[in-house]
Structure formats: C-alpha cells, structure tokens
Amino acid sequence: MDISVVLPEECLSKIISLTSPKDACRLSVVSPFFKCAADSDTVWESFLPSDYEGIISNSASSSLFSTCSSKKDLYFHFANKPIFINSANTIFALEKESGKVCCMVGAKAGISVTWGSKSYWTWPSLPESRFPEVAELKPVCWFEVTGKIETKLLSPETTYAAYLVFKFADSRNGFDTRPVELCFHVRGMEEEERSKVFLDAQAGAPNLSQDRGDGWREIEIGEFFKKHGENGGVVYSLFDFDGFSSKHGLIIEGIELRPKSV
Numbered sequence: 001m002d003i004s005v006v007l008p009e010e011c012l013s014k015i016i017s018l019t020s021p022k023d024a025c026r027l028s029v030v031s032p033f034f035k036c037a038a039d040s041d042t043v044w045e046s047f048l049p050s051d052y053e054g055i056i057s058n059s060a061s062s063s064l065f066s067t068c069s070s071k072k073d074l075y076f077h078f079a080n081k082p083i084f085i086n087s088a089n090t091i092f093a094l095e096k097e098s099g100k101v102c103c104m105v106g107a108k109a110g111i112s113v114t115w116g117s118k119s120y121w122t123w124p125s126l127p128e129s130r131f132p133e134v135a136e137l138k139p140v141c142w143f144e145v146t147g148k149i150e151t152k153l154l155s156p157e158t159t160y161a162a163y164l165v166f167k168f169a170d171s172r173n174g175f176d177t178r179p180v181e182l183c184f185h186v187r188g189m190e191e192e193e194r195s196k197v198f199l200d201a202q203a204g205a206p207n208l209s210q211d212r213g214d215g216w217r218e219i220e221i222g223e224f225f226k227k228h229g230e231n232g233g234v235v236y237s238l239f240d241f242d243g244f245s246s247k248h249g250l251i252i253e254g255i256e257l258r259p260k261s262v
Contacts (some may be wrong), residue, residue, distance in 0.1 A: 012037035017046035021075065022097045044071035047099040048078075049155070055092060059085045075099070091130060092153065095259055100155040102258040104165070106131035110255045111147040128215035129253050136169060139248040144239035148187075149255060156228035159260040162236060163218040165253040166209075168200055172249025175200035183237040184222025193222040199250065216253055223260050 016024050016038050024047075028038035037043070048071060049055065056064050061083040068074040075094065077083075082093035082102075089109035093102045108123065108131065120140045123133040137143060154160060162184060168175070179196040197208050197219060209219040221236050236255065240247065 009033070009037045009040075010042070013040045013042040017043045020097070021047050021099045039070070039072055041071040044075050047075055048094075049101060049153075052078075055085060055153070056083070059083045059092070060088065088132065098259065100158055100259040101153055102256070103149075103153055104130075104254050104256040105147070105149050106133070106254040107135040107252045108133050110149060111135060111145045111252060126251075131254060134254075135252045137248055137250040139173075139246050141244065141246055142239075142241045143247075144237060144241075145252070146235070146237040147255060148233050148235045149257060150231070150233045151224075151226055151257070152231035154226045154257060155259070156226055156230070159223060159225050160257050161223040161260045162221045162234055163256045163258070164221055164236075164238065165212070165216050165218050165256055166199065167216050167251050167253070169249040169251055172200065172247075174245050174247025175250060178240065178245055178247075180238055180240045182219075182221050183239075185235045186222075186224045187232045187235060218256065221255075 012034070016027055019027075021044075024038045024043050028035045052074070056062055064074060064077060064083075068077055076096075078092070078094040079096040082091045084090065085092050086109070089106050091104040091106075094100065095102055120138045120143065122136045122138060124136055125132060126134055135145075149162075151160075164182070176198065179198050182193075182195050182197060184193040185191075199209060199219065201209075209217045212218050222234070224234060234257070
C-alpha cells in the first residue's frame with residue numbers, strides 16, 4: 001500500500017520531527033514522499049534551538065535569514081559553520097547528529113586573571129585561532145585564571161563537559177615537571193571538582209589532554225547536567241601557586257562546552 005494515500009505529508013513530517021536529525025536524514029532516502037516530509041521546515045525547525053532567531057540577531061550573521069533557503073539549510077549551517085555571537089566573544093554551533101548546542105567562549109571574555117597580574121599575560125593574535133586574541137603566559141612563579149560561563153544557551157536534559165582549549169608556545173617551561181590544579185563548580189551546587197594534571201606531558205607524565213586536530217589541545221575540566229528550565233552557570237579555575245619554579249608559554253584559546261560523549 002502506498003503510505004501517501006493513508007498518511008498526509010504533514011502528519012509524516014510531524015512524526016519525523018519527534019525523532020532526530022540523523023533519523024530524518026535516513027528517512028529522506030526511503031522514497032520521494034518521505035524525502036518531501038523529512039526535508040520540510042516543520043521537521044528541521046523542531047531540531048533548531050527555540051530561540052534560534054534571537055541567536056542569529058545577536059550575531060554577525062544576520063544574513064542567514066535570507067541566505068538559507070530552508071530550515072534544513074540553516075540547521076546544517078550551524079552544524080558546519082559555527083557563528084559568532086555576543087560581540088564575537090562566543091562561538092555557537094550545533095552537534096550535527098543530535099542537534100545539541102555547543103558553544104565556546106574565547107579567552108578574552110572567558111577568563112579573568114587574578115594571581116600573577118595581568119601584566120604577566122599577553123594577548124596576541126594567532127592565525128590558527130578562531131578568536132581575535134588569545135592569552136599567553138609570560139614568565140611567572142605562580143598564576144591563577146578563573147572564569148564563569150552562562151549555560152542558558154545550552155540544550156536541556158543534556159550532560160555537558162567543559163574543556164580547556166590550549167597549546168604551548170615554542171618557548172615554554174614548567175608545565176612538564178609540575179601539575180596544575182583544575183577546579184570546576186556548577187553554580188547552585190555544593191560539590192566542586194578538583195584535579196591535578198600535567199598540561200605538557202614531555203617527561204613521561206600521564207598525558208590527559210587530547211589533540212583536537214585544529215592546532216590546539218584540550219583537557220576536560222568537569223561535567224554537569226543541564227536541566228530543563230535551568231539557566232545557571234559554570235565556574236572554573238586553573239592555578240599553580242608554586243613560588244619557586246618559573247613557568248611560561250601556556251596559550252589559552254578559550255573554554256568549550258559540548259555534549260558529553262557516552
């Protein structure tokens with residue numbers, strides 16, 4: 001039996017909208033009828049964040065309203081070509097298969113230098129960075145950076161992980177012989193995650209950071225569960241208070257929040 005005879009396209013679109021972007025793409029190759037239903041704006045608007053129009057309006061990519069001919073085109077633009085929001089301080093993207101929101105806050109907006117003084121950090125521009133400026137540590141004996149990221153943009157009912165995105169300058173010292181301490185806290189919760197890690201594992205120390213394949217490395221700071229209707233924030237810090245060992249050459253691009261892989 002031809003399913004198009006007993007089930008209107010609008011009804012099939014509604015059913016597909018209750019699945020996932022990955023499922024919609026699979027169903028679009030079943031038949032021409034399924035393709036029309038699976039590619040409809042009804043389906044792909046359901047996969048976009050509810051406030052996607054405001055996100056676009058708050059970006060330098062407002063032309064997306066006219067250049068994307070369908071909601072599916074808009075979805076894959078977010079997935080393949082992340083946009084800058086909040087005065088180019090934040091990168092907004094969608095995870096392609098799930099449609100979950102990912103975001104990254106640049107060092108200039110996402111970290112605050114407390115110990116070590118701002119005079120011990122420079123803010124160079126690097127061609128491999130997505131942000132106009134990054135933070136590079138000059139020679140110091142101790143340092144601390146802290147930051148806070150709001151979570152209202154993130155997808156609800158989702159476990160997220162926070163990652164420090166960093167690299168080292170050609171000239172660096174002190175990070176392969178002594179660990180730094182990472183601290184992670186979700187606002188409104190009492191528990192605080194702390195860990196000591198080697199960022200530069202050159203001397204046989206365990207290397208917990210991962211190569212991102214984009215010229216940067218990342219290390220997980222902590223994870224949290226974003227509940228529906230919950231708009232809090234995550235607070236993190238990175239510090240080393242050893243007053244006898246000089247260190248320099250750490251370059252921080254920013255902090256990234258993305259759905260935790262299971």
